[in-house]
Amino acid sequence: MSNLLHRLATRGWQMTPQRRVIAEVLAGDHVHLTADEIHAQAIAKLPEISRATAYKALTEMVALGEVAVVNVEGRARRYDPNVDRAHQHLVCERCGLIRDIHPAGQEGLALGPSSGFGFKLTGVDVVFRGICPDCSAAATL
């Protein structure tokens, strides 16, 4: 379940060297890279990958629902391969570090019907903002 490459394969997504490398960069937890960061890491493994190819691959993975976009402040979009389990994000306002939070079962984020304005809900994005331990420590130096 947790393997992005495997999930993409079972979804019938045609694999190529470039796409494999891009998907490999997106492996692991607490991964929330920008397209440019993904491209840079992909190039390290396979030198001749163009930016356009990286963007197209990412767009398709998102369309397949196997990669999510994280809406954090800042110009660059960030990609999160961890779509298996609904989770929330914790962002450091100082350095931009992002950690995943897996809510402990409460999942109190259902919206009362009275406050829903008649929307059909499809998902929730929760972003906690704060200062990470490293930045806190640096501030007190």
Add this chain to the structure above:
Amino acid sequence: MSNLLHRLATRGWQMTPQRRVIAEVLAGDHVHLTADEIHAQAIAKLPEISRATAYKALTEMVALGEVAVVNVEGRARRYDPNVDRAHQHLVCERCGLIRDIHPAGQEGLALGPSSGFGFKLTGVDVVFRGICPDCSAAATL
């Protein structure tokens, strides 16, 4: 409290015709405009406002903490003048409509210390995604 112009004045923000018009555009509830929309509406009231001035005014209002940025999917940043009461957002995935939600006192969005990775929390952003009533109706036609 709810008047943005008043809040800006009491914060010592120097007022100018351009800034007043921009702040006026940002009045009301369920307002989540992009910089370009704000600029367009501002021009309707005062023809010679440049985009740069609109951007600068918005950036300063955000820096003062009197206007918030809403992180929704889509390229353009959206500005929300309603910073008085912590609230959440409900976004239509079809048409992009955004409504404010004022949680009914539960505010269950505190983060247990165990799951906080040692962050000092400063805020939370909650974005519910769904399909608005109008879009639901349009889909069944």
Add this chain to the structure above:
DNA sequence: CTGCTTGCAAATTGTTTGCAACACC
């Protein structure tokens, strides 16, 4: 005069697209 604000235009940044060359059944 001095300092902050404005407006224009150009620069930056992030993302998308058109299109020819290529690889794979």
Add this chain to the structure above:
DNA sequence: GGTGTTGCAAACAATTTGCAAGCAG
């Protein structure tokens, strides 16, 4: 040979910045 993928470069979109001119105290 047709379908789909790649890479380059150019197009786009959103935002920021440099700088000369304007306004207010």
